[in-house]
Amino acid sequence: MLIVLPFIAECSRKGNTVSHVWDCLSSRHDHTECCKRQRVLPRCLPYCKADGAVPTNLRKYGICVGQFHKYRVCFQEYLKNNPSIRGDQ
Known part of the structure; x- marks a missing residue:
């Protein structure tokens, strides 16, 4: 997981790169309930929403x-059970 830190640090300076990647990964869906079931730390729930x-x-x-x-x-x-943000199955 520590390999993610340099990516975030580098890409956050380049504008919307991190948000575009996250949009693709998350399908811009609110995953909060699933994250709670996975016991994601409360402080980290904004990543789920x-x-x-x-x-x-x-x-x-x-x-x-x-x-x-x-x-x-x-x-x-x-x-x-849902299409990705790009609409593919």
């Missing part, structure tokens, strides 16, 4: 990097 802006403040949300595997579970669960 992916229908808005993705947090990029590493000082405040750096601890959330360790939760990425839980977000992935929720994103994959959603895609089992």
Whole structure:
């Protein structure tokens, strides 16, 4: 998971790169309920509510990097029965 930190640090300086990637991964769907079932830390739930802006403040949300595997579970669960943001199945 620590490999994600340099990506976020580098890409956040390049404008909307992180938010575009997150939009694609999350399908801009609110995954909050799934994240709660996965026991995502409360501070990190803004990453699950992916229908808005993705947090990029590493000082405040750096601890959330360790939760990425839980977000992935929720994103994959959603895609089992729903199209991606691009509309593909």
